Amino acid sequence: MPRLKFQTLTEQMYYILLCLSRECCGIDIMDQVPAMTGGRVRVGSGTLYNLLEQFLQAEMIRETRAEGRRRSYILTPKGRRVLEGEYHRLCTQAEDYRRILEEEVSP
Amino acid sequence: MKGQKHDFIPFSLYDRTGMAAHLEKRAAQGWLLDRVTAFGWYYRKMEPKKVHFAVTYYPKNSEYAPEPSEQQLTFRDFCAHSGWNLAAAFGPHQFYYNLKEDPVPIQTDPQIELAQIGKAMRRALPFSLFFMLLGLYMGCSWLWTLFHRPINLLSSAGSLFTGLCWLVLFVFFTADLATYFTWRRRAVQAARRGEFVPTRGCHRLMQTGVLLMLLGLAYWLLADRTPGLRLFLIPFVAVTALLYVVTNRTKELLKRQKAPAMLNITITWALSLILSFLIMGSITYSLIQGIRSGAFSLDSGSPPLILSDLAPIPAEDCEANSSVANSALVSRARFWIRTTSTMGDYSALSYTVVDVHLPWLYDICLNQLLHEKDDLDVFEEDGEPVSHYGYRMADPAPWGAEEAWQLYSPEGRALEDYILHWGNRLVVLESSMELTQEQMALTGEHLEPS
Numbered sequence: 182m183p184r185l186k187f188q189t190l191t192e193q194m195y196y197i198l199l200c201l202s203r204e205c206c207g208i209d210i211m212d213q214v215p216a217m218t219g220g221r222v223r224v225g226s227g228t229l230y231n232l233l234e235q236f237l238q239a240e241m242i243r244e245t246r247a248e249g250r251r252r253s254y255i256l257t258p259k260g261r262r263v264l265e266g267e268y269h270r271l272c273t274q275a276e277d278y279r280r281i282l283e284e285e286v287s288p
Numbered sequence: 289m290k291g292q293k294h295d296f297i298p299f300s301l302y303d304r305t306g307m308a309a310h311l312e313k314r315a316a317q318g319w320l321l322d323r324v325t326a327f328g329w330y331y332r333k334m335e336p337k338k339v340h341f342a343v344t345y346y347p348k349n350s351e352y353a354p355e356p357s358e359q360q361l362t363f364r365d366f367c368a369h370s371g372w373n374l375a376a377a378f379g380p381h382q383f384y385y386n387l388k389e390d391p392v393p394i395q396t397d398p399q400i401e402l403a404q405i406g407k408a409m410r411r412a413l414p415f416s417l418f419f420m421l422l423g424l425y426m427g428c429s430w431l432w433t434l435f436h437r438p439i440n441l442l443s444s445a446g447s448l449f450t451g452l453c454w455l456v457l458f459v460f461f462t463a464d465l466a467t468y469f470t471w472r473r474r475a476v477q478a479a480r481r482g483e484f485v486p487t488r489g490c491h492r493l494m495q496t497g498v499l500l501m502l503l504g505l506a507y508w509l510l511a512d513r514t515p516g517l518r519l520f521l522i523p524f525v526a527v528t529a530l531l532y533v534v535t536n537r538t539k540e541l542l543k544r545q546k547a548p549a550m551l552n553i554t555i556t557w558a559l560s561l562i563l564s565f566l567i568m569g570s571i572t573y574s575l576i577q578g579i580r581s582g583a584f585s586l587d588s589g590s591p592p593l594i595l596s597d598l599a600p601i602p603a604e605d606c607e608a609n610s611s612v613a614n615s616a617l618v619s620r621a622r623f624w625i626r627t628t629s630t631m632g633d634y635s636a637l638s639y640t641v642v643d644v645h646l647p648w649l650y651d652i653c654l655n656q657l658l659h660e661k662d663d664l665d666v667f668e669e670d671g672e673p674v675s676h677y678g679y680r681m682a683d684p685a686p687w688g689a690e691e692a693w694q695l696y697s698p699e700g701r702a703l704e705d706y707i708l709h710w711g712n713r714l715v716v717l718e719s720s721m722e723l724t725q726e727q728m729a730l731t732g733e734h735l736e737p738s
Contacts, residue, residue, distance in 0.1 A: 208365060208369050211370055225370070225393045225394045226392075227363070227366070227400070231400045
């Protein structure tokens, strides 16, 4: 079944939004995400550019500053809600994992 | 030019894998992509090395825009930050290269790439569908003619060439669209799993098609003996090529002058239209003037048989027209000879000489001639034909021919309309006079192959 846009986030979306919980220049996210994840997640420049456009359109982030073509962004309350929603979804998944595997280990 | 290389590979619009692989191969050979134009890809010399290429899609990009938009420049900044440098851009394509060993790809989300390619393809889709349907319609008409009127088609190198072009067009666009939608279906499924699917375009098919069309054009120019054809065709091909160059140069010049995209489009297209009409008008006018002044003639030469050969009619009281079509497969010459209106008794003779150069085509050519008049005055009742004109076998001896057929009316009346056969030659003869045995012999002598 096709999922609604931003109903769940991909790993790349999640970390981009996480970076933008503090004001951040768009281009710098490319360095911040691998640093944040120990190199596990890498965001391509084209993907980042397009996702920032989509987040702006969906009013999940807003532009805070523009120095030439260097633009900074920050999460909006809507973006924060989406990010928190994803966090809770991941927590629930992790909780389910723990509960089921612990039941198997200690009957 | 030394230090520069050029190639033209008609990659499918969506074939980012094929384009990147080709550019990486060129870089390994010591050629780095420098620019892309409507005439192909241009490279500059460099040290042969492993270079990564990525083709991205920017559907909003206009070929007519004088300079990249702010958004495009920002996109380039993002790419440059991760080591991807723009080599060239053309239409919706942007070609980036990266010298790092293991660079982060420009697109790391297959859903986004799929959407970008989808947008670019949606713009090209009406064009592809139009040419596919046009190719289907024209190609089917061509095939219908091939099966039902083979002489008309096989005797004309021009018809063979145009038919080939329509079929190539149909096959290419059908294959290209089918390949794209097959790839898209797989790519949509894979994108849900976060995976990319390599593209595979139809450029080899297109290259083969273009080669076939060029061979067809060369064959047309070399083999067709239709009088006056080259006088029209060669300037037409040259001028079409020139028109293409002029409009492209105009577009580039206006871009350099920083003309807005809309203005550039308007001027370039208006110029293209005006020049097309002017040039075609000039060629047609020159041809008509040339024929009128006698500088050249469309006449295919003197007929092998005229009314004066058969009856005491002075040659100067007759007028003749002819039409000739020649190809390596079949030659067809048609002649119409009649007395001028000043003559009291009207006499007319018309005949078509068909020379079949390949023996296995003889039966299909004869079959066309034998059934060409089936549709004449068919009496129909409730849509069912009740009687036909039709050829019946006749005695070939009076003509000195190997075989002969005579046309009969639906009432069973024998008409002065014959098909004659000598070796590889078929002749269809219609006469307003009732031919005597002596006239038949004379006709045979004039029309049999020498």
